[in-house]
Amino acid sequence: MTQPQGGSGSVGVSLKKGQKVSLTKFNNNLDNILVGLGWDTAQNTGIPYDLDVEVFMLGANDKVIGDDWFVFxxxxxxxxxxxxxxxDNRTGFGEGDDETIKVQLSKVSPQVQKLVFVVTIDDAVARGHNFGQVSNAYIRIVDLSSNRELVRYNLTEYYPNVISMVVGEIYRYNNEWKFNPVGDGTADDLMGLCIRYGVRVQ
Known part of the structure; x- marks a missing residue:
C-alpha cells in the first residue's frame, strides 16, 4: 500500500487490486461512510456515455437477501x-466523484454479509460503448465524521469487451468491516448482473 503524493486534502491509502484492508480494525467508531466513484469517458463519440453505480447487498450465499436489496x-x-x-449522474463530466453512496454500517441488516459496488454502462451494447473508452476510474471510501478519505482504489484495467465493472466490496469479517478492491470487468449488462446476484427482475 502506498500513500499517494500531491493533491489537496486527506488522501487515503492507495490499494492495489485484491489488496483487502480492514476499515474498522483501527477505527472502532467508524459508522457513516461515503463511497465515492468517479471516471472519465471518451468525448469524441456521437452518443454520450451514461455510467451508473449499483449496490448489491448479499447474504452468506453471495446472493441478494431479497429482490429489494439492490440499490440503483x-x-x-x-x-x-x-x-x-x-x-444518477448522466455525464461524468468534471472533477471529483461522479456518483456517491452513503452507508451507515451499524444499520446494515445482520443478514447482509457483503455490499458489492458495480459500475455499468447504460445501454452499452446498443450504443457501442465499453470500458475500453473509460479512463481514470476509481472508488474511494470516506469517513463522514471526519471527512477523511480512508482508502482509494484506482482501476488500471480497461478492456473493450467489458461493459460492467465490479469495482469493490465492503464485507463483514470477524466482527470487522473490510474492503476488497475487486476491479473485475464483465460482459454482463445490468440485467446479467441481477441474474448473477439473484435479483428477480420483473
Whole structure:
C-alpha cells in the first residue's frame, strides 16, 4: 500500500487490486461512510456515455437477501435504510466523484454479509460503448465524521469487451468491516448482473 503524493486534502491509502484492508480494525467508531466513484469517458463519440453505480447487498450465499436489496438509480435507498444512493449522474463530466453512496454500517441488516459496488454502462451494447473508452476510474471510501478519505482504489484495467465493472466490496469479517478492491470487468449488462446476484427482475 502506498500513500499517494500531491493533491489537496486527506488522501487515503492507495490499494492495489485484491489488496483487502480492514476499515474498522483501527477505527472502532467508524459508522457513516461515503463511497465515492468517479471516471472519465471518451468525448469524441456521437452518443454520450451514461455510467451508473449499483449496490448489491448479499447474504452468506453471495446472493441478494431479497429482490429489494439492490440499490440503483431507480431505487435509491435499501430496505434497512443503511445504503443511500446520490442519484444518477448522466455525464461524468468534471472533477471529483461522479456518483456517491452513503452507508451507515451499524444499520446494515445482520443478514447482509457483503455490499458489492458495480459500475455499468447504460445501454452499452446498443450504443457501442465499453470500458475500453473509460479512463481514470476509481472508488474511494470516506469517513463522514471526519471527512477523511480512508482508502482509494484506482482501476488500471480497461478492456473493450467489458461493459460492467465490479469495482469493490465492503464485507463483514470477524466482527470487522473490510474492503476488497475487486476491479473485475464483465460482459454482463445490468440485467446479467441481477441474474448473477439473484435479483428477480420483473
Amino acid at each position: 438509480y431507480n431505487k435509491l435507498t435499501s430496505p434497512d435504510g443503511s445504503v443511500v444512493h446520490s442519484g
